Amino acid sequence: MKTLLINAHPDFTNHNHFSVQLQEKFVEKYREKFSDGELTVINLYEMNIPRIEADGLLAIWDKQRVGEMLSPVETVIAQQSAAFLAQFKEHHRIVISTPLHNFNITSRLKDYMDNILIARETFKYTESGSVGLMTDDYRLLLMQASGGIYTNNDRYTALDFAPNYLKEVFTNIMGFNQFDLVRAQGTNVLSADEVWETADLSLEEGFRHFYEE
Ligand SMILES: Cc1cc2nc3c(=O)[nH]c(=O)nc-3n(C[C@H](O)[C@H](O)[C@H](O)COP(=O)(O)O)c2cc1C
Numbered sequence: 001m002k003t004l005l006i007n008a009h010p011d012f013t014n015h016n017h018f019s020v021q022l023q024e025k026f027v028e029k030y031r032e033k034f035s036d037g038e039l040t041v042i043n044l045y046e047m048n049i050p051r052i053e054a055d056g057l058l059a060i061w062d063k064q065r066v067g068e069m070l071s072p073v074e075t076v077i078a079q080q081s082a083a084f085l086a087q088f089k090e091h092h093r094i095v096i097s098t099p100l101h102n103f104n105i106t107s108r109l110k111d112y113m114d115n116i117l118i119a120r121e122t123f124k125y126t127e128s129g130s131v132g133l134m135t136d137d138y139r140l141l142l143m144q145a146s147g148g149i150y151t152n153n154d155r156y157t158a159l160d161f162a163p164n165y166l167k168e169v170f171t172n173i174m175g176f177n178q179f180d181l182v183r184a185q186g187t188n189v190l191s192a193d194e195v196w197e198t199a200d201l202s203l204e205e206g207f208r209h210f211y212e213e
Contacts, residue, residue, distance in 0.1 A: 007097050022184055096142050141206055
């Protein structure tokens with residue numbers, strides 16, 4: 001079972017970040033469980049990710065819709081986008097490691113989503129609404145580090161939409177079978193030891209369920 005690990009941190013080489021450490025702990029667990037497993041790691045902040053822009057994906061999609069020739073620059077962008085989509089579909093286990101920035105996923109992760117949320121590829125429209133096409137036991141594990149705490153049923157709960165966005169898009173829209181969430185939360189208000197006390201348990205449980213037969 002191939003696993004794609006997507007790092008969405010702008011400063012992904014800095015091991016002081018909680019989400020980077022979550023990722024390192026994940027990889028350690030992965031190597032323990034699957035000594036010769038196929039793990040593909042990508043760092044979104046060192047890649048060219050096509051964007052929905054007037055002279056980017058928007059123009060390309062418009063031209064493709066009517067069968068118009070792409071310019072050489074557009075051809076390269078279209079190939080990059082298709083490669084992201086193909087890689088995504090090849091992996092039935094997707095892991096995302098991200099910090100919470102301004103209550104949301106990072107912008108490159110949104111750009112990535114714009115390359116995989118493609119009608120007739122990962123979902124399709126029907127008369128009664130859209131239907132997910134990623135139904136062959138695909139699973140998502142989200143590992144999110146946040147400065148605040150979002151599980152206390154207080155005013156921050158309504159702001160917990162980044163995990164909800166990913167959960168709904170992957171399961172409800174694309175048809176993934178499973179969504180697991182691992183949190184390292186309260187990094188701005190707790191000591192690192194306190195954060196890891198619950199984050200390690202969250203990772204233990206999330207990892208187990210993610211790979212459960
Ligand atoms: C630009 C920026 C925006 C942030 N916005 C939020 C936020 O909206 N909510 C929150 O709980 N924490 C926020 N934080 C704090 C981070 O989520 C926190 O530092 C977390 O540990 C980030 O993950 P990392 O340790 O992997 O970098 C923000 C941090 C930065 C740098």
